[in-house]
Amino acid sequence: MDLLNALVALSNFVLIPAIAYGSQLALGALGVTMIYGILRFSNFAHGDTMAFGAMIAVLVTWWMQSVGISLGPLPTALLALPFAILGCMALLLVTDRLVYRFYREQKAKPVILVIVSMGVMFIFNGLTRFIIGPGDQRFVDGERFIISAREFKAMTGLKEGLAIKTTQGITVVVAVICVALLFWFLNRTRTGKSMRAYSDNEDLALLSGINPERVVMYTWLIVAALATTAGVLYGLDKSFRPFVYFQLLLPIFASAIVGGLGNPLGAIAGGFLIAFSEVLITYAWKKVLVYMMPEALEPSGLAQLLSTDYKFAVSFVILLIVLLFRPTGLFKGQTI
Amino acid sequence: MSESVRNTGLFAIVAGLILLTGFMQSWNSALFILNMGLISAIMAIGVNLQWGFAGLFNVGVMGFVALGGLAAVLVAMPPVPEAWSGGGLGVILGLLLGAATVFAAVMVMSKMPKGRARTLTVIVVLVGGFFLFRAVFDPSVAAIEAVNPAATGYLGGLNVFAAERTELRADLFALLSWPVGGLLAAGAAWLIGKTALGLRSDYLAIATLGIAEIIIAVIKNEDWLSRGVKNVIGIPRPAPYEITLQNTPEFVNRATAMGLDPVIASTLYVKLVYTFLFLVVLLALLWMAQKALHSPWGRMMRAIRDNEVAAEAMGKDVTRRHLQIFVLGSAICGVAGAMITTLDGQLTPGTYQPLRFTFLIWVMVIVGGSGNNFGAVLGAFLIWFLWIQVEPIGLWLMQLITSGLPDGSGLKTHLIDAAAHMRLLTMGIILLVVLRFSPRGLIPEK
Numbered sequence: 001m002d003l004l005n006a007l008v009a010l011s012n013f014v015l016i017p018a019i020a021y022g023s024q025l026a027l028g029a030l031g032v033t034m035i036y037g038i039l040r041f042s043n044f045a046h047g048d049t050m051a052f053g054a055m056i057a058v059l060v061t062w063w064m065q066s067v068g069i070s071l072g073p074l075p076t077a078l079l080a081l082p083f084a085i086l087g088c089m090a091l092l093l094v095t096d097r098l099v100y101r102f103y104r105e106q107k108a109k110p111v112i113l114v115i116v117s118m119g120v121m122f123i124f125n126g127l128t129r130f131i132i133g134p135g136d137q138r139f140v141d142g143e144r145f146i147i148s149a150r151e152f153k154a155m156t157g158l159k160e161g162l163a164i165k166t167t168q169g170i171t172v173v174v175a176v177i178c179v180a181l182l183f184w185f186l187n188r189t190r191t192g193k194s195m196r197a198y199s200d201n202e203d204l205a206l207l208s209g210i211n212p213e214r215v216v217m218y219t220w221l222i223v224a225a226l227a228t229t230a231g232v233l234y235g236l237d238k239s240f241r242p243f244v245y246f247q248l249l250l251p252i253f254a255s256a257i258v259g260g261l262g263n264p265l266g267a268i269a270g271g272f273l274i275a276f277s278e279v280l281i282t283y284a285w286k287k288v289l290v291y292m293m294p295e296a297l298e299p300s301g302l303a304q305l306l307s308t309d310y311k312f313a314v315s316f317v318i319l320l321i322v323l324l325f326r327p328t329g330l331f332k333g334q335t336i
Numbered sequence: 337m338s339e340s341v342r343n344t345g346l347f348a349i350v351a352g353l354i355l356l357t358g359f360m361q362s363w364n365s366a367l368f369i370l371n372m373g374l375i376s377a378i379m380a381i382g383v384n385l386q387w388g389f390a391g392l393f394n395v396g397v398m399g400f401v402a403l404g405g406l407a408a409v410l411v412a413m414p415p416v417p418e419a420w421s422g423g424g425l426g427v428i429l430g431l432l433l434g435a436a437t438v439f440a441a442v443m444v445m446s447k448m449p450k451g452r453a454r455t456l457t458v459i460v461v462l463v464g465g466f467f468l469f470r471a472v473f474d475p476s477v478a479a480i481e482a483v484n485p486a487a488t489g490y491l492g493g494l495n496v497f498a499a500e501r502t503e504l505r506a507d508l509f510a511l512l513s514w515p516v517g518g519l520l521a522a523g524a525a526w527l528i529g530k531t532a533l534g535l536r537s538d539y540l541a542i543a544t545l546g547i548a549e550i551i552i553a554v555i556k557n558e559d560w561l562s563r564g565v566k567n568v569i570g571i572p573r574p575a576p577y578e579i580t581l582q583n584t585p586e587f588v589n590r591a592t593a594m595g596l597d598p599v600i601a602s603t604l605y606v607k608l609v610y611t612f613l614f615l616v617v618l619l620a621l622l623w624m625a626q627k628a629l630h631s632p633w634g635r636m637m638r639a640i641r642d643n644e645v646a647a648e649a650m651g652k653d654v655t656r657r658h659l660q661i662f663v664l665g666s667a668i669c670g671v672a673g674a675m676i677t678t679l680d681g682q683l684t685p686g687t688y689q690p691l692r693f694t695f696l697i698w699v700m701v702i703v704g705g706s707g708n709n710f711g712a713v714l715g716a717f718l719i720w721f722l723w724i725q726v727e728p729i730g731l732w733l734m735q736l737i738t739s740g741l742p743d744g745s746g747l748k749t750h751l752i753d754a755a756a757h758m759r760l761l762t763m764g765i766i767l768l769v770v771l772r773f774s775p776r777g778l779i780p781e782k
Contacts, residue, residue, distance in 0.1 A: 102772060110392055112775075118698060122691070125764075313550045316549070
């Protein structure tokens with residue numbers, strides 16, 4: 001019984017949040033990795049792309065709520081998601097046309113593109129703050145829990161409750177759908193295959209008649225979809241604040257690099273690795289240990305390895321260890 | 337138009353803009369822009385050293401600036417004797433244990449043969465060391481933070497004279513904190529450079545971005561060291577206090593004789609003292625940077641930047657030179673960080689934002705002209721001026737645009753409120769426009 005209680009507490013406070021967070025990171029890292037694989041630079045504006053996409057979703061959700069459109073128990077934001085993706089696609093295509101294309105034609109060094117993406121980051125960040133302001137925005141509605149802690153206790157008679165938030169469930173489901181679609185696209189469709197070819201060997205791909213501008217355009221479209229989805233899911237699960245997305249940049253990059261930049265499977269694995277490490281290391285283990293250990297050995301403190309404020313440090317240390325010992329990442333990078 | 341005339345003209349335009357602020361707004365805001373412009377110029381010289389000379393992509397500037405700010409607290413604040421006797425030794429012992437653990441792990445890594453035994457030993461050393469560290473460290477920290485948490489609750493600094501308020505000697509500590517800030521940043525940069533400098537340029541960028549966040553997290557959370565988000569206020573400073581000046585009859589007389597309000601005169605006087613001090617530091621660093629640029633060392637650096645392989649073939653130790661310049665540039669940022677904290681008179685870890693302290697400095701260097709010290713300085717003044725003035729200009733613009741709308745309409749209030757966020761947008765546009773149409777900056781590298 002105690003062991004069951006410990007297991008439930010562990011799932012409630014560690015596994016479920018980490019899975020949801022990991023899915024969000026994985027979606028974000030997939031975007032970074034796609035840009036790296038095709039356009040060959042690290043996009044510093046990715047966090048703010050997520051913020052912009054999520055912002056459109058917030059605005060559309062508000063409008064839908066005001067005219068009374070809703071999805072019942074599911075958050076209305078899911079209905080707004082396609083519109084947000086379209087808006088984000090438009091923004092990224094315009095940015096590419098106005099900004100990035102020039103440097104592509106010049107064959108600029110990757111580091112120049114990184115600096116350019118810094119400028120884009122400023123603009124996206126400013127745009128988001130300009131339109132919706134820097135504050136916290138609530139846009140979640142519908143049923144709050146799939147299973148609430150009280151229901152679970154009544155159902156099983158255990159002392160520990162297990163709560164699954166609707167947003168956590170949706171996060172995982174949507175992430176799985178997204179990833180499945182992405183891999184289907186990359187592996188089965190003609191455009192997807194040409195993107196992989198372009199990423200593998202640009203010269204050979206050009207030689208076999210693949211249109212690079214088309215590949216780049218599809219990349220931005222996919223990145224917009226991934227970034228917006230990740231942004232909306234994160235906003236639903238935690239809260240929407242422009243600055244938070246900027247801070248997500250670090251764990252997202254860490255996920256993408258740990259998995260191997262340019263490798264989509266790696267990005268997903270990296271996302272979960274980073275999310276689990278962050279949650280595991282900053283979780284106060286007392287609650288679980290109390291059930292697992294004989295009374296005499298119960299920990300007196302919180303049994304927390306690091307305070308939650310150091311969660312950035314966790315993703316960073318993992319990043320550094322991987323870079324030092326396996327510079328290409330866990331999976332070999334540079335293949336889409 | 338010859339080059340020097342053009343460059344002088346550019347500097348004159350920026351000076352004119354600051355003077356214009358003085359005439360149109362107030363001399364206090366003009367001096368504020370000038371003072372922060374001087375500090376920004378120092379940071380820009382540091383970043384220019386790394387990026388312009390050596391091509392190192394460091395986006396962790398904020399971390400080094402914050403370390404400098406920490407130095408200003410650790411040097412210039414008075415010590416807290418109760419905290420030292422309560423847990424000072426414990427904290428130091430704990431930190432030594434932590435360092436010893438890391439050192440032991442590194443030694444095991446390098447001395448033992450590769451294999452499972454080594455991995456296991458390293459893990460045992462690290463885990464054991466961690467718990468030992470926490471066992472020694474945690475109680476001491478609790479003891480320190482329990483000492484009068486509302487006012488101190490930290491170890492304080494080294495300024496033993498501050499309590500007596502024997503002004504001159506206490507103030508010297510404030511000046512001393514600037515080079516110490518540089519040293520602290522240099523030490524951190526050495527550690528980071530040792531691990532991260534071998535990485536590819538965009539990996540180095542991510543690594544430095546992360547380091548900066550960690551440094552801020554440490555300053556925010558280690559209350560025993562920096563009081564964390566409770567902020568340290570009233571840091572001794574190398575300039576007289578306004579209130580002291582206002583109570584000095586001599587000063588009041590002289591101010592009224594010049595036709596100035598004594599209160600305004602005192603704030604101006606204090607700001608001018610800072611201007612003088614900052615100017616001295618800036619000119620010294622600029623002189624050194626120029627000397628370095630035109631020395632064999634500077635030429636070697638640019639050779640490494642332009643072609644690492646060729647430089648290595650010529651027998652240059654690329655990794656060591658990179659480490660050297662990374663440490664130097666970061667140290668300069670640390671000095672600037674200590675100067676900011678001294679100028680503010682307080683350390684507020686919550687105000688360190690990467691957009692403001694890292695990326696803005698990058699905009700300054702790129703817009704001014706990377707690789708050229710005068711360019712970096714010019715860029716710093718210009719961008720800092722815009723950073724401050726875009727907000728009032730934006731507000732004015734918004735009021736002009738919305739003047740047709742009825743008062744109280746939602747759109748109007750929203751647009752006027754949003755004017756405050758114009759500065760990020762403007763910085764991004766400036767950066768992109770310069771990169772596109774004048775990628776070498778306003779004063780290009782020769």
